[in-house]
Structures are given as C-alpha cells and as structure tokens.
Amino acid sequence: MIALVVTVPASEAEVAADALWALGVLAVEERDHPDTDEGMVELWTSLGDDAGHVRKAAEGLPSRWRWRTVEVDDAVADTWRAHAVPSWITPDLVVVPDWFDADVAVGGGPDATVLRIDPGSAFGLGDHPTTVLTLRALRGLLWPDATVLDVGCGSGVLSVGAAVCGASYVEAIDVSVAAVAATRDNAERNGVAGRVTASTTALADVDGPFDIVCANILAPTLVDLASDLRRVTAPAGVLVVSGVLADAHDHVVAALAPMRVVDRLVREGWAAIVLRH
Numbered sequence: 169m170i171a172l173v174v175t176v177p178a179s180e181a182e183v184a185a186d187a188l189w190a191l192g193v194l195a196v197e198e199r200d201h202p203d204t205d206e207g208m209v210e211l212w213t214s215l216g217d218d219a220g221h222v223r224k225a226a227e228g229l230p231s232r233w234r235w236r237t238v239e240v241d242d243a244v245a246d247t248w249r250a251h252a253v254p255s256w257i258t259p260d261l262v263v264v265p266d267w268f269d270a271d272v273a274v275g276g277g278p279d280a281t282v283l284r285i286d287p288g289s290a291f292g293l294g295d296h297p298t299t300v301l302t303l304r305a306l307r308g309l310l311w312p313d314a315t316v317l318d319v320g321c322g323s324g325v326l327s328v329g330a331a332v333c334g335a336s337y338v339e340a341i342d343v344s345v346a347a348v349a350a351t352r353d354n355a356e357r358n359g360v361a362g363r364v365t366a367s368t369t370a371l372a373d374v375d376g377p378f379d380i381v382c383a384n385i386l387a388p389t390l391v392d393l394a395s396d397l398r399r400v401t402a403p404a405g406v407l408v409v410s411g412v413l414a415d416a417h418d419h420v421v422a423a424l425a426p427m428r429v430v431d432r433l434v435r436e437g438w439a440a441i442v443l444r445h
C-alpha cells in the first residue's frame with residue numbers, strides 16, 4: 169500500500185498530525201529519520217491506495233510541509249489491526265472491529281446495539297473522537313424514518329450506524345472509491361445494505377434535502393462545502409459537522425450561517441457542532 173510521509177518541524181508535529189487525522193487516516197506514526205534535517209520529524213500515514221487521491225489530499229496541506237509517498241508492505245501496514253478495540257459511543261451503542269471477539273464486545277449487556285466495522289483502507293473504525301461525537305449526536309437526533317446524508321462517509325461507520333439506529337434511507341458519499349467499497353461492505357455486514365446507498369457523487373450533485381446531514385471532514389473542506397451543506401439540509405432538518413478542533417472552528421460556523429448552532433459536543437480537543445436553519 170502507499171504511505172504518505174509528511175516532513176514537518178518538530179514544533180508543528182502536533183498540528184500536522186491533527187491535519188492528517190482530519191483528512192481521514194487510520195493512524196499517524198511519528199518517526200525520527202537519520203536523513204531528516206535536525207529539528208524535523210516525519211509523520212507516516214496512509215490514505216489508501218488511490219495515488220491520485222493521496223496526491224490531491226497532500227497538495228491540500230500547507231505548502232511549507234514537504235511530503236512524499238512510499239510503497240509499504242501490506243502486512244506491516246496492517247499491524248494496527250491487532251490493537252483495535254471496541255469503541256463505546258453511548259452506554260447502549262458500540263462499534264466493534266469486525267475481527268474482534270464478539271463476547272468481549274457486548275460487555276455493555278445483551279441489549280447493546282453492536283456495529284461491526286471493517287474500515288478496509290478507508291477511515292473510520294469508530295474510535296476517532298470526531299466519529300464518536302458525530303455518531304453520539306446522530307443517535308440522539310435520529311427519529312424513525314428520518315433520511316440521512318453522510319458527506320465523507322469513510323468506512324461508512326456513521327451511515328451504517330444511522331441505518332441500524334432507525335434511519336429509513338442513508339445516502340453516503342465520499343471522494344474515495346475505497347470508502348465507497350468499505351461503506352457497502354459494512355452496510356452488508358450489519359444487515360442494512362437495503363437502506364444505505366454509497367457513491368462518489370459530489371455533494372454539489374446531490375439533490376436532497378435530507379432530514380439529517382452529517383459531515384465529519386477537515387475544516388477547510390467544510391468551509392468549501394458550506395453552501396451545499398445548507399442546501400441539502402431540510403428546512404426543519406439538522407446538520408452535524410465535525411472534524412474541527414474544539415477551540416478553532418468559528419470560521420466553519422461563520423461559513424454555515426445563517427444556520428445557527430444548537431449544540432456542541434467536545435472530546436479530546438475535537439468538536440462536533442449541531443446546526444439548524
């Protein structure tokens with residue numbers, strides 16, 4: 169698979185790692201490299217095997233950060249799987265890596281709703297704070313028969329979660345073909361394939377409106393997509409955006425005006441913001 173390696177000053181490692189997390193990666197590893205200049209560190213990550221997608225994402229990073237791609241052995245790239253654990257979203261909803269032992273997973277009791285997710289090479293095992301917050305918000309907002317649009321579906325964890333929690337129809341879109349494939353697989357895995365449609369349709373080409381729209385994407389992308397996010401949210405509907413830092417998202421809220429913030433959920437420095445017309 170293709171690894172993306174971003175070289176940044178050590179003082180910017182944290183902000184660069186945040187930028188990579190929000191791009192939709194499964195893991196970020198900081199490495200010192202003998203050939204790396206003094207005071208610089210390398211951040212290794214993966215954005216899947218679509219070279220064009222990786223290049224496009226990397227070109228969106230600040231131009232002062234150098235980047236390159238490296239071919240990595242799949243077996244080495246998959247070592248994170250051994251460390252994956254279930255993520256409790258609410259006391260009665262858990263996201264479980266599909267290869268994880270089921271008995272351990274249902275520790276919350278027999279009534280817990282279990283989502284089985286294999287992200288493949290897409291983002292979204294359900295453990296990232298932005299995913300936890302968005303799924304938690306969806307769980308609280310969903311009503312029977314609500315329609316949902318998931319913009320930047322990654323593995324489909326939010327789409328599949330919404331369908332399992334009662335949405336009548338979920339449209340999932342992503343720029344990445346790996347994400348579309350993973351979303352279809354995960355919908356099938358959780359018995360909701362009949363209610364989840366996944367594609368690479370651009371948001372601008374989605375008609376809508378939807379009762380609930382969620383978008384867990386990097387802040388600059390949310391700003392770019394703001395007018396379409398407003399358009400596809402039904403007049404009485406609700407929009408949940410995440411992928412933003414808890415103390416740096418005023419510009420995203422401003423771009424979405426005149427929608428107004430009705431709730432904010434925060435976890436580990438990340439936020440999910442709930443808005444209505």
Ligand SMILES: C[S@@+](CC[C@H](N)C(=O)[O-])C[C@H]1O[C@@H](n2cnc3c(N)ncnc32)[C@H](O)[C@@H]1O
Nearest residue numbers: 190192291292299320321322342343344384385
């Ligand atoms: C942070 S991941 C979120 C994945 C999943 N929704 C979750 O919460 O775990 C962001 C996703 O947005 C996708 N993405 C980035 N820009 C996009 C755009 N303009 N339109 C649709 N999807 C986009 C990425 O490919 C990635 O899969």
